[in-house]
Amino acid sequence: MGQDLFSLAGQVALVTGASKGLGLAMAEAMAEAGATVVLNARSADTLNAEVKRLEGKGLKASAAPFDVTDAEACKKAIPAIVERHGKLDILICNAGNQHRKPLIEWELADWHNLMNTHLTSAFVLGQAAAKHMIPRGYGRIIMIGSIMSLLARPTVHGYTAAKSGLWGLTRTMAAELGPKGINVNAIAPGFFVTDMNTALVENPEFKSWIEKRVPMGRWADPKELGGAAVFLASKAGSYVNGHLLAVDGGLVTSV
Numbered sequence: 377m378g379q380d381l382f383s384l385a386g387q388v389a390l391v392t393g394a395s396k397g398l399g400l401a402m403a404e405a406m407a408e409a410g411a412t413v414v415l416n417a418r419s420a421d422t423l424n425a426e427v428k429r430l431e432g433k434g435l436k437a438s439a440a441p442f443d444v445t446d447a448e449a450c451k452k453a454i455p456a457i458v459e460r461h462g463k464l465d466i467l468i469c470n471a472g473n474q475h476r477k478p479l480i481e482w483e484l485a486d487w488h489n490l491m492n493t494h495l496t497s498a499f500v501l502g503q504a505a506a507k508h509m510i511p512r513g514y515g516r517i518i519m520i521g522s523i524m525s526l527l528a529r530p531t532v533h534g535y536t537a538a539k540s541g542l543w544g545l546t547r548t549m550a551a552e553l554g555p556k557g558i559n560v561n562a563i564a565p566g567f568f569v570t571d572m573n574t575a576l577v578e579n580p581e582f583k584s585w586i587e588k589r590v591p592m593g594r595w596a597d598p599k600e601l602g603g604a605a606v607f608l609a610s611k612a613g614s615y616v617n618g619h620l621l622a623v624d625g626g627l628v629t630s631v
């Protein structure tokens with residue numbers, strides 16, 4: 377590690393759901409802090425294009441295309457990254473999706489899809505990463521929760537349940553892995569302008585409701601999540617464990 381508190385020089389980080397949006401923004405911020413970032417998503421083409429773009433900026437990146445809902449693929453991915461880069465220091469479980477429907481219109485398959493994408497994937501990858509990190513006595517695992525880890529709104533049942541589960545998983549993993557030198561934390565992003573939220577941003581009523589509801593009076597830019605990831609992954613976050621860091625413009629602490 378470098379002298380700088382926030383340096384990630386020499387660190388290897390895997391970020392799931394990193395082909396766009398919050399995952400890509402966090403990966404880019406960590407690469408700018410010196411890390412080698414391994415970008416995961418399903419599409420190799422999209423990832424390769426982003427890897428090229430980051431390398432063009434002088435950053436260190438590689439692609440790990442796999443589907444986080446495929447448990448076998450997740451289990452193989454960690455040793456493959458260790459083989460390619462020598463180790464894995466940081467895991468960010470960010471991959472997620474959304475489904476907005478009134479409760480009685482939900483199909484069980486939609487529920488399982490949300491659970492597998494957000495929560496089961498984080499359990500499987502977290503376990504696989506821990507198998508590598510425990511013998512080394514070092515690691516940082518960051519779960520991307522949501523303000524929906526704590527709050528709720530109608531229609532987003534699977535998302536809210538899965539994000540609440542991720543915060544629970546963060547706590548059990550932090551309790552068990554803390555003594556082994558592995559810090560496990562969660563980030564709770566508020567309302568960011570991402571592809572996943574296009575329907576909300578393009579709904580004038582919802583958009584302006586958010587602007588009134590959030591103390592900072594605006595939506596967030598994905599780049600505004602980078603600092604939180606770098607902090608929790610770096611030396612600066614060495615004694616932060618089992619914490620849920622809200623990056624939400626003050627939303628969860630106000631009415």
Ligand code: GCO
Pocket residue numbers: 474476521522523524529532535564565566567568572573576
């Ligand atoms: C929704 C949104 C949200 C937010 C966000 C807050 O439909 O409510 O997709 O869930 O974007 O996740 O963290």
